[in-house]
Amino acid sequence: MKFKDLLEAGRYPELEARLAEFLAVPSVQIESSGTAALVIALNCLKKLSSRREVIVPAYTCPLVALAVEQAGLELKLCDLKPNSYDLDPTILSNLACARTLCVIPTHLSGLPSNLAETLSFARQAGAYVIEDAAQALGAVWNGRPVGTVGDIGVFSLTCGKGLTVGEGGVLVAPDPDLRAKLLETSRELVRADLYKELSQIALLLGYTFFYRPFALRFLYGQPLRRSLEKGDLVQAVGDRFALPIALTSVGKWRKQVAAGALNRLKSAIESNTDRGRKRAALLNQIAGVTALTESEGSSGTWPFISLLFASEAMRDRVLSSLWTSGLGVTRLFIHDLTGYDYLKGIVPATAVPNATSFAQRSLTISNSSFVSDQDFETIKAVISASTAQGSRNLEREEILLRAKTIS
Numbered sequence: 001m002k003f004k005d006l007l008e009a010g011r012y013p014e015l016e017a018r019l020a021e022f023l024a025v026p027s028v029q030i031e032s033s034g035t036a037a038l039v040i041a042l043n044c045l046k047k048l049s050s051r052r053e054v055i056v057p058a059y060t061c062p063l064v065a066l067a068v069e070q071a072g073l074e075l076k077l078c079d080l081k082p083n084s085y086d087l088d089p090t091i092l093s094n095l096a097c098a099r100t101l102c103v104i105p106t107h108l109s110g111l112p113s114n115l116a117e118t119l120s121f122a123r124q125a126g127a128y129v130i131e132d133a134a135q136a137l138g139a140v141w142n143g144r145p146v147g148t149v150g151d152i153g154v155f156s157l158t159c160g161k162g163l164t165v166g167e168g169g170v171l172v173a174p175d176p177d178l179r180a181k182l183l184e185t186s187r188e189l190v191r192a193d194l195y196k197e198l199s200q201i202a203l204l205l206g207y208t209f210f211y212r213p214f215a216l217r218f219l220y221g222q223p224l225r226r227s228l229e230k231g232d233l234v235q236a237v238g239d240r241f242a243l244p245i246a247l248t249s250v251g252k253w254r255k256q257v258a259a260g261a262l263n264r265l266k267s268a269i270e271s272n273t274d275r276g277r278k279r280a281a282l283l284n285q286i287a288g289v290t291a292l293t294e295s296e297g298s299s300g301t302w303p304f305i306s307l308l309f310a311s312e313a314m315r316d317r318v319l320s321s322l323w324t325s326g327l328g329v330t331r332l333f334i335h336d337l338t339g340y341d342y343l344k345g346i347v348p349a350t351a352v353p354n355a356t357s358f359a360q361r362s363l364t365i366s367n368s369s370f371v372s373d374q375d376f377e378t379i380k381a382v383i384s385a386s387t388a389q390g391s392r393n394l395e396r397e398e399i400l401l402r403a404k405t406i407s
């Protein structure tokens with residue numbers, strides 16, 4: 001968001017029309033957050049079917065679990081494929097059944113998820129598909145914008161997501177009847193809230209003024225250090241949320257500001273993609289480290305780079321040097337959905353070993369232009385040194401073990 005966008009509010013066609021053009025869909029529906037959009041989508045599907053189960057990836061934003069709870073539906077966790085954000089197709093094929101209302105494939109980290117398998121198993125079970133593209137506005141899967149392939153697509157317009165209205169969300173649906181039902185559900189559930197609107201305007205202004213490296217380091221750095229000192233990792237990454245999810249309207253001015261910012265979205269995504277791919281390729285040269293990349297035929301938005309390490313200890317060594325460095329290194333979600341105490345009672349106890357392992361071995365590196373090439377070299381050097389140390393430790397342990405076995 002730039003000052004120019006604030007000054008030019010109202011100069012461009014409506015956000016809805018511009019976003020519809022950007023996504024090549026007939027129309028879009030703006031809601032008060034990505035989570036609110038999800039709550040509305042789920043309530044809408046609930047009216048169309050007597051099925052009540054919702055299948056979500058076991059590693060995703062905790063807000064998704066809260067949205068399912070608020071809609072009065074039953075959560076089912078699907079584990080991930082090993083070392084991937086994708087749903088495990090074998091587990092999904094066993095879970096999807098006549099009770100499944102919908103499946104929510106999720107394009108985490110702006111990387112398009114493999115929709116072919118998910119769509120096929122969902123269709124076989126007669127279930128709907130809601131694409132969670134909260135982190136992936138502008139990503140493309142098989143030549144089609146993500147979010148527009150399933151029955152319903154959800155995007156987030158919350159600060160930090162490429163295009164923002166403060167807090168906001170978007171709903172799309174290819175089927176005109178479903179679009180009409182989504183609009184009807186929104187009219188039933190959404191209320192205007194002047195206090196919330198004013199606080200969102202303040203948030204948008206604050207975001208425009210303070211979204212600079214120095215301010216971010218100060219605003220995020222202090223609370224982060226405090227949370228880490230207390231050992232509160234969930235708080236450190238902002239993973240703690242509460243019900244109810246507010247379902248409120250989004251004011252005209254906030255939408256007008258975003259309509260102007262949309263002018264830059266395509267070129268911002270292009271340069272992010274270029275930078276993200278290059279940096280991921282460099283990171284993939286380090287032994288013991290995997291930077292996640294797009295699958296064949298898809299194109300991501302690369303808000304950050306997701307890194308998986310050979311072990312949790314290796315990942316933690318890197319974080320101990322870089323988490324509070326102000327270089328944009330952090331974790332995405334601290335746990336798989338079964339790991340949050342505050343979600344007990346909402347999330348069924350399910351063994352999801354791949355999701356658990358993903359949470360334990362991953363970190364993210366911001367792919368913002370604020371992370372200069374020099375910053376990136378520093379990050380890469382720390383990762384190389386930490387993983388090399390890890391390999392040496394492992395070698396030493398193996399030698400000791402061998403020595404013990406011989407004696």
Ligand SMILES: Cc1ncc(COP(=O)(O)O)c(C=O)c1O
Pocket residue numbers: 033034035036060061063064106108132134135155156157158167168169
């Ligand atoms: C995967 C995913 N789904 C849903 C959401 C919810 O979006 P919002 O923050 O706009 O409510 C988020 C938020 O980061 C997310 O990462």
